[in-house]
Amino acid sequence: MAEEQTQSTRFGLSSFVLKIIALLTMTADHIGYLLFPSETWLRIIGRLAFPIFAFVLAEGCRFTKRPLRRFLTIAVLGVICEIVYDIYSQSFYGNILLQLSFSVGLLMLLKESKKGFFGETPDYAKGWIFLFLFGVGIAGTAVFCHYLSLDYGFVGVLVPVIVGIVDFKGTRPPEFLSALDNFIVRLFLLAFALMLLCIQPTSASYQPWCFLALVPIALYNGKAGKIKLKYFFYLYYPLHLLAIAGIAMLL
Numbered sequence: 001m002a003e004e005q006t007q008s009t010r011f012g013l014s015s016f017v018l019k020i021i022a023l024l025t026m027t028a029d030h031i032g033y034l035l036f037p038s039e040t041w042l043r044i045i046g047r048l049a050f051p052i053f054a055f056v057l058a059e060g061c062r063f064t065k066r067p068l069r070r071f072l073t074i075a076v077l078g079v080i081c082e083i084v085y086d087i088y089s090q091s092f093y094g095n096i097l098l099q100l101s102f103s104v105g106l107l108m109l110l111k112e113s114k115k116g117f118f119g120e121t122p123d124y125a126k127g128w129i130f131l132f133l134f135g136v137g138i139a140g141t142a143v144f145c146h147y148l149s150l151d152y153g154f155v156g157v158l159v160p161v162i163v164g165i166v167d168f169k170g171t172r173p174p175e176f177l178s179a180l181d182n183f184i185v186r187l188f189l190l191a192f193a194l195m196l197l198c199i200q201p202t203s204a205s206y207q208p209w210c211f212l213a214l215v216p217i218a219l220y221n222g223k224a225g226k227i228k229l230k231y232f233f234y235l236y237y238p239l240h241l242l243a244i245a246g247i248a249m250l251l
Contacts, residue, residue, distance in 0.1 A: 013216055015056050016225030019233055021216055022052035027240055034248045044209045050096070050152060051159070051213035055190055055220075057100055058163035061107040063224075071108055073234065075101035081238045094150040097237060102141050102150070103160040109134040110164065118171035155196050162193040187218060 013021075029046020032039050064070050078097035085093040109130050116127025145154035152159070166180040166189065173181075191214060198207045 012219040012221035014221060014223040014225030015059060016227050016229070018052050018056050018216060018220060022049045022056070023233065023236060025049040025052075026237075027244075030241060030244050034244050035251070040206060043204070044206050047207060047209040048213040048216075050156070051190065051194055051210050052217060053096070053100070054103070054156075054159040054193075055163060055186075055213075055217050057103060058107065058160040058167070058186070059220075061104060061111070061160070061164060062167045062169050067104075067108045067111065071101060071104045074104055077234055077238070084238070085241075092148050094148060095237075096151045097234070099150040099152060099156055100160070102144075102157045106134060106137050106141070106157070106161045107164045107167075109137055110161065111167065114168060114171050114173070118168065118173040118177075120172065149202075152197060153200060153202055155193075155200050159190070159193040159197060163190050165189065183220070183222070187214065190214065190217065 025045050025047075026049035028042050029049060032042025032046065036042060060070065061067065074097055078095060078099075078101045081095050082093060082098050085095060113127050113130035113134055116123045116125070116130055141157050142154050144150075145157065150156060163186050166177075166182075166185050168178060168181045172178075191211070194210050194214075197203065197210065
């Protein structure tokens with residue numbers, strides 16, 4: 001609790017501002033990919049988008065009071081987008097919303113396991129059951145990504161999960177674990193996850209530019225921001241892709 005109060009008084013960027021930065025850099029990336037494939041600088045700018053989205057997603061899962069609703073919203077929209085994209089491209093796309101829904105599902109299972117082990121009234125059976133389901137979810141996601149690749153692959157799914165490992169909000173863990181639940185540790189975990197993302201064989205040569213995303217994330221002030229526009233961010237992804245694809249067809 002003390003760490004949250006300290007963050008709430010810091011000056012810096014709210015999660016809303018971080019989402020806007022991610023949205024703009026993602027748009028630049030897709031414009032480069034679909035309209036100007038020779039302009040590598042647009043793809044480099046786009047490397048900032050995913051790390052920011054992954055971090056904000058982990059933070060959102062940390063504070064949300066309706067985790068199942070969050071998961072279903074992203075998953076349903078991801079499935080709808082996937083159907084549209086697959087019909088359009090005649091191949092499996094593995095869009096980012098579908099990928100993030102896997103991340104949210106895994107974070108949900110991990111959170112429930114922690115509540116079982118470290119809740120006000122510990123329920124170790126619940127803790128072990130959800131930890132087992134978390135392991136099954138990890139294995140299932142790995143198999144899924146092996147046969148049907150997602151946007152950033154299996155490692156991409158794990159990026160928000162790695163950040164959320166030290167999330168003990170709403171529980172009472174031992175002091176040595178509680179000490180890990182702070183912003184600096186989450187930032188280092190994100191950097192580690194991005195390193196894994198960069199060294200996987202399928203990574204593009206410009207993927208290491210993703211570490212630049214740590215700069216705006218380091219300025220995160222722990223606040224959600226006064227403006228929400230939650231569903232705008234969910235809907236912007238498919239709508240902006242359709243718009244850019246439409247322009248590409250016209251050209």
